[in-house]
Amino acid sequence: MTLEKQLIQKTYHEMFINEHEDSHPIRLLGEAFQEEAQKDVPDLSHIRFAQGEVYFHYKDFEAAIFKWENIINELEPWAKKNTADAYYELGLLSTAEDIYTTIVTDNPTLTTEVALQLFSLYIERGKVDAAVKVMKKTIDANPDYPNVTEIARTFFEEQQDWDNAIELAVNEAKRTESPAWFDMIIAYVEKGVTKSFAPSYFTQALVLLFGLDKGKFEELISVLWKSYQNEESYLTWLNEVNHLLLNLDINREENWPGLSGLHKETYFSFIDGRYFIKKIQEYIPDLLTNWLRLADQANVVLSSAAVLSWNELFPASISMSIVSEAEKLISMTDSDIDELDECLTLFDSIMNWAQAHEMGENNRLKWLVDQLIDFDNQHIFITGLSGSGKSSFVNAILGENLQDSPTSSVVMFKDADELAITEITDWEITNLSGFSDFQERMDRRRNALESIIEFKRPNAFLKGNRVAFIDTPGIKGSHHDRNEILKSLHVADNVLFVLDANAPFTEKERSILTKIQELAPEIPIHFVLSKMDTIADEQEAIRIFDETRSTIQTYLPESQVFAFSSQYEGSQLNDLQEFIRSINNSINIEDKRLAKLLYFIRVTIASLLQKRVDVENQLIESVRWNEEMLMKLTGAVNQLKDTESQKTKAFTKSYRAFKDAIEIDIAETVPNLLKECSALIKEDSNFSKIHMELNDEMNRRLQDFLEEQVMPKYYRLLQDWIQRCKEEFEEGQEFLNEMSESFNQMYGDERLKLECDFKVLDDWRRDTDRMTSRFQLDSINILLRRTPSQFLLKSAGKLFGALSQNKAMLYNKYKSFVENEDYSETAKLVCQQFFRPFELFEKSLERDVTMFFKSPLTMLNRSVEEASAGIQTNQEMLNNMNANPEMFRDPLTLFEVRLRQFEWMTVAGKGMQTIY
Incomplete structure (x- = not known):
């Protein structure tokens, strides 16, 4: 074991112990210490260091620290590290950290061990940032130290410190x-x-x-x-x-299926209509170049076609060497891609984009494409001039009289297990309930060519010959109708043109055939010579048939002609069956249908580009129309407000006119009525109470006058006034009816219904009936008021009332007073009481007139808001379209790139010609 490993594991003390001795290490080291101490120049540091290790292993950390603090030789840095380890074990982490950070050494092993201890200490103390810092410094200094990078990786992952974990990796x-x-x-x-x-x-x-x-x-x-x-x-x-x-240095021979697939996926995501060209134009050339360099066998043709199609629409964006290589590869490599599936994917992408950008549902186009992938049936397109006998021919084949009048829509007849009739337009698909609905559709004349009807039911002839008939309306002189009819031409595998034997192959029919050949030169055209039973002479019929066939084959050498007679339709079915089988050609039908599908895709792209122009023109027209409508609606609102104001003034004025007349009548009548009460004063009257008796009588007479004369007159005037108001209101309603009719003609819809609230009149009648049904005058103090003359007169009465000699004088005084009194103030009080119940009615006239016109005004204001919003919305859309023309143009351009790509892989690659 190396010295450094002993120092790391704290087994340095084993150098002083004989493994065969049974004595305790502490005793052995003590004896060694005593022996060394007897020397003249003792070196006790090594023994102290070893003693510290033994104490540490026996968890006597304080003794170990004491020993290690007295090391003064080359082991001193290790002794410091061990001392810090001991403090660490004692839980004195701060002291341990201080010692670790003061250790200075050139020994990379010791430096790393100290760093790892600090790392553990920092983790225990929650100092994550410090732990990261010390660990990264350790890896930079000594990355090959055992387990250091693994420790770091584990730590970073546990902390979910992915940035440092990734940097380390x-x-x-x-x-x-x-x-x-x-x-x-x-x-x-x-x-x-x-x-x-x-x-x-x-x-x-x-x-x-x-x-x-x-x-x-x-x-x-x-x-x-x-x-x-x-x-x-x-x-x-x-x-x-x-x-x-x-x-x-990449080449495709090394096989890169993953990268090839990613290049394919990325390229198609770029050209699926989500990106503007300016955003991806700088990336695609390099992307295609790399794809071609590493494309696996399954994608060589596809990547080559992608290079060639992109280069066609954006010349010089890809190096010529790559373009040349793509041309070479596409001509030499067989493709095993599912071409039909790829083309349908492209078509679906275009349809989804169109729907997302509010370019219509395009149901009819989707239906036509669905027919192209129906390889179980060949499609025979039956057409001809109106009156050529086409309907009779179709009915004969179908075995019943399905069409009792000329066809108005394109109808596809197919065999099926059960009856199902569906009408398809661009905007909706409708399931028809049965023959009656079908016949109703056939009898239409308006917008009939905007739909296709799919008629499915069990039919032995269609099933046995595996055909579907596309029956078309008879072609007339209108170029528009002709073009609409021929829109469905490309779904056909053969054209069967019906001629009238009485006037076959006319100049008009040749003109239509020329148009068909221009639109679809690859579709074979054959002929049915109908109405042969109308030619009485058999030899003449044979001559007409031979001459017609000869003339046709001069123009169309490959065409066949079938003679048909409605009188012999039953016996002709076998011959007709042989004729149908002879003209059907199922060779390469998948390739032919694929070419047609590409045609429909190209037509769709072109039509969507045109729709963009149409949308812009529609927005411009919509803004102009809404501006015109806004001007007219604003004028109508102002007119209605003026009408409302005029009616309010007129009604208020006329009401006040007859009210004023009533007031004058009251003001003139009341004084006379009160003065006449003087006749009630007699010489023998009780003058102490006469003033009260007169006051009561005057009030009674006023009550009778108001209730019996004034109120009935006022009621009649009110009813006359309400009738005149009604006439005025009706005149206003008539004006609004004319206004709404005018606006609805401009809208093309019954959008505005400007109905006024005639309940106002009912409310007026109810209120006036209630207020005039009865009147009760509150008692008025006419003679009891405390004016000076009345006071004196009343006082004199009280003083002298008992004196008979004064009665003549009082009689004259009272009579003169009642006859000469000014009753104008009383008349005013009477008027106030009489009209008080009508004050609220009068004040509410303006509000009621406003209520009468409220609904029309609200509707007109709402229409003004809608017109303003329409202008703003359409103008914003127009501005966006003009500011971002690429929003429509770029996706369609990229769809065209994909289309050319598939053409390179399919039509051109197989030596076929495109059909446009």
Whole structure:
């Protein structure tokens, strides 16, 4: 055992003990100490050091410390370390720490041992940062010391200090080139704790690993790639890894399936419509270059096609040597990819993108694509001019009169186990309940060509010949209708053009055939010569058939012609069956359908680009329309407010007019009514009470006057006024009806219903009936008021009432007073009492008129808000579209890249021609 190992394990004392002696080590060392002490120049430090070890092992830590404190030779640094160990065991951690930190030595082993003890002490004292610091310093100074890196790794993991754990693993992997440390890095990456590190942090380790173990290199680069995929640093990683791979000597013969798959996945994620081109344009050339360099056998053709398609749309972005290599590889390598599945994936991506960007459901297009992948049936597209006998021909094949009128929609007839009729439009799919719904659809004329109807039911002819018929409306002169009908042409494997035997192969029919050939030159065209039974002479019928067939074959040498007569449809089915089988060609049907699918994808991309233009134009038109509507609606709101104000003023004025007239009537009548009460005064009246009797009578007469004369008159005036208000309100409602009708015509919908609240009139009638049903005048002090003249007169009455000689004088005085008194104040009080119940009614007139017009005004204001919001929303969308034209253009451009890629792999690679 080496001296350093003895010092570490505290077994230095074994040097002084003979293993064969039975005496206790303390006794032996004591004897050795005494023997050394007898020498002239004793050296007791070695023995003291050994004694300290024995005391330490027997847990006599104080004795050990005493011995080690007296060491003055080369063992002094170890003695200090052991002293600190003893204090550590005693639990005096602070003292131990102080001693550990004062030890100065050049011995790397002692330095490391002290550091490891400090590390443990710091952990025990909860000083994690200090523990990390001392451990990292120890690794930097002496990384090869036994277990030090393993201790550090375990500690970092326990503390979940992943940054330091990863740093340790990367540094040790580069230092030791040990596979175990590279495995540790891979484990950390898979654990997801490396994402905070910049991608470049791992580059040197990857370069080193490439030379050591290419399999593990692929594994590490793969897990790093996946870990960065959903992080902000993903593009930085791609840039780093692309440059790394470009500078390494990589070739596909070494087989890199993992990296090849990651390049494929990344490339397709870039071109699936999620990214703008300007964001990925700098990364894709290097990505494709590397993919081509390391593509495994399953991806050589795909990577080559990706290079070529990208280079087509972005010339000179990839080096010519890579492009040339891609051209060479794609021409020499067989592809075993599932081409149909890849194309359908592309189509689904486009559809999902279109739906996410509110570009429509595109149900009809999806349905057409579904028919292309139905390889169990060949599709025969049946068309012809209106009146050519096409419906009779279809009915004969289907075995019943399914169509009793000309077809208005495109209908696909298919064999199925049970009846199912479905109507497909771009925006919805509708299941029809049966024949009646189907016939109703067939009788339509408006928007009929916007849908396709799928008619499935058991049919022996269709099943036996494995065909589906696509029946179309008869073609007329309209170019629009013709183009709509021929939209479904590319789903067909054959075209069956129905001719009228009475006028076959006319110039108009040749024009339509030319259009069909322009649209789909690869689809064979054959003919049915219908209505042969209308030609009476058999020889004439044969001549017409021969001449027609000859003329057709001059234009279309490969075309066949079948003569059909509705009178012999039963006996003709066998011949027709042979004819159908002769024109059906199932050779390479998958390749042909694949080419059609690519056509539909290209048409879809073009139509979506056009939709973007259409959307922009619609937004511009919507903004303009909403601005116009806003101006008109604002004007309507102002008009309605003016109407409301005018009505309020008119109603209030007319109400006050007849109220004022009543007030004048009361003011004029009340004084006369009260003065007439003088006739009640007699010479023999009791003048001590006459004033009270007169006051009561005056109040009674006022009550009768108001209740019997004024109130009925006021009631009639109120009813007349309410009737006039009703007429005014009806006039206002009529005005609003005209306004709403005008706006609804502009909206194209019954959106505005400006109905006023006529309940206001009912409320008025109810209130006026209640307030005029009865009137009770509160007693008014007419003669009992304490005016000076009344007071004197009343006093005189009390003084002289008993004196008969004074009665004539009092009689004259009272009579004169009642006849000449000013009753204007009383008349005013009477008016106040009479109109008091109507004060609230009068004050609420303005509010009631407002309530009458509230609903229309609210609706108009809401429409104003909607128009304003529409302007703002559409203008923002328009601004965004103009500010970010790439939002629509870039995804569709990338879809086109994918389309060209599949064309390189399929149509071009097999020597076929595209169909556009």
